[in-house]
Amino acid sequence: MKNSSLIGAFGALAAAGVALAAKKISERRKFMKGIFEEYDIKERTPFGFADKIRELDDEKYAELKEKMKTQFSSKCCRKNNCCSAQKAEA
Numbered sequence: 001m002k003n004s005s006l007i008g009a010f011g012a013l014a015a016a017g018v019a020l021a022a023k024k025i026s027e028r029r030k031f032m033k034g035i036f037e038e039y040d041i042k043e044r045t046p047f048g049f050a051d052k053i054r055e056l057d058d059e060k061y062a063e064l065k066e067k068m069k070t071q072f073s074s075k076c077c078r079k080n081n082c083c084s085a086q087k088a089e090a
Contacts, residue, residue: 028071028072031071035064035067035068036049039052039056039060039064040052
């Protein structure tokens, strides 16, 4: 009896993990779709993205870089309590 309840608890935990992963994937996909539309990138491949980056001026490139950095950095970096913040203090 104990094993069946334990298996059920692990199953529920696994389902919650899959749901969270799917949500994060969906958010990142929406973000990238917005970037492609904002910078008028027609080709949806890494090569098309790289070609468009090469065409950007310095100001637009810095803006894009900052957007990508804030979206894809880890949560500890967003709070400024990890490696980059510690390096700045040293």
